[in-house]
């Protein structure tokens with residue numbers, strides 16, 4: 233869809249949103265014609281936005297090992313549990 237929009241002059245460029253957090257190399261892989269790493273494509277779990285809403289650094293906690301291993305990952309899970317309890 234983005235390719236069509238640019239090709240037909242409807243836009244000058246298209247930005248990539250939070251997908252970049254889970255898969256920063258996606259544009260390079262596409263431009264090089266490499267197969268996409270499908271398991272790294274954002275699945276809209278929203279931890280990257282829930283974390284900063286709870287005073288934690290943003291990142292893709294579910295799919296990126298760097299964030300999975302940070303101490304903030306446990307704090308994020310606790311914040312989500314508290315939010316679920318509060319209904």
Ligand code: SF4
Pocket residue numbers: 250251253254273274275276277278279280281291292293294295
């Ligand atoms: S945390 Fe979820 S929404 Fe955010 S980039 Fe990762 S998969 Fe996508």
